Amino acid sequence: MEFPDPQINDYAEEYTTPESDLLAGINRETWTEVLMPRMLSGHLQGRVLSMLSHMLQPNRILEVGTYTGYAALCLAEGMGEQGVLHTIDINDELESRVRRYFAESGKQDQIRFHVGMLFRYPEPKEQWDLVFIDADKENYARYFDLVIDDVRSGGWIIADNVLWSGKVLMPEKEMDEETLALHHYNQKVAKDERVEQVLLPVRDGLMCCRKR
Numbered sequence: 001m002e003f004p005d006p007q008i009n010d011y012a013e014e015y016t017t018p019e020s021d022l023l024a025g026i027n028r029e030t031w032t033e034v035l036m037p038r039m040l041s042g043h044l045q046g047r048v049l050s051m052l053s054h055m056l057q058p059n060r061i062l063e064v065g066t067y068t069g070y071a072a073l074c075l076a077e078g079m080g081e082q083g084v085l086h087t088i089d090i091n092d093e094l095e096s097r098v099r100r101y102f103a104e105s106g107k108q109d110q111i112r113f114h115v116g117m118l119f120r121y122p123e124p125k126e127q128w129d130l131v132f133i134d135a136d137k138e139n140y141a142r143y144f145d146l147v148i149d150d151v152r153s154g155g156w157i158i159a160d161n162v163l164w165s166g167k168v169l170m171p172e173k174e175m176d177e178e179t180l181a182l183h184h185y186n187q188k189v190a191k192d193e194r195v196e197q198v199l200l201p202v203r204d205g206l207m208c209c210r211k212r
């Protein structure tokens with residue numbers, strides 16, 4: 001399923017603030033030089049993340065799933081001077097590229113890039129204002145459970161790809177493992193009294209949870 005309609009997406013991008021030169025460069029280089037470029041948030045979703053970050057003005061951000069650093073840099077835009085963003089990725093092959101992009105952003109002092117898995121990083125024990133879950137789909141529920149107690153009241157957990165190209169509409173028995181995990185994630189947070197949530201059908205679906 002292709003959504004939104006590509007023409008609507010183009011129209012939305014046309015009337016959305018353009019990407020910075022750095023983000024446009026990361027977008028271009030990711031598509032020409034890196035495997036699986038569809039994973040990158042991209043122009044429209046990147047501006048949504050930036051806008052949300054400006055609204056929340058977070059001091060502590062955690063991203064699970066850095067990839068080429070595009071979303072991390074969008075999320076970092078709303079942080080104040082004291083803000084720190086931690087981002088984690090299991091893939092060490094992109095490390096030097098990501099560190100170069102973070103250095104070019106001028107925000108490298110505010111960004112802590114960890115190569116590894118979230119489960120191996122119990123520290124630092126932070127009080128998160130904003131968590132962005134965008135890594136292996138099968139573990140979304142686990143990431144939510146891992147961070148929820150460390151999200152402040154009024155803080156947010158945003159999960160990407162929760163519509164999974166529309167595959168979450170399939171009958172459960174026909175779903176593959178990733179689709180089922182994402183569908184269960186949506187059901188799980190919808191039942192969780194600790195959060196209120198809105199599923200934004202932006203790009204591949206952003207589940208935005210606000211901790212009560």
Ligand SMILES: C[S@@+](CC[C@H](N)C(=O)[O-])C[C@H]1O[C@@H](n2cnc3c(N)ncnc32)[C@H](O)[C@@H]1O
Nearest residue numbers: 039040041065067070071089090091134135136
């Ligand atoms: C969809 S991409 C992230 C895209 C990025 N957030 C953006 O919007 O530009 C998913 C990333 O999660 C990483 N990943 C997969 N499993 C992981 C794990 N267990 N721990 C940390 N990162 C993981 C992958 O290496 C990949 O780079």
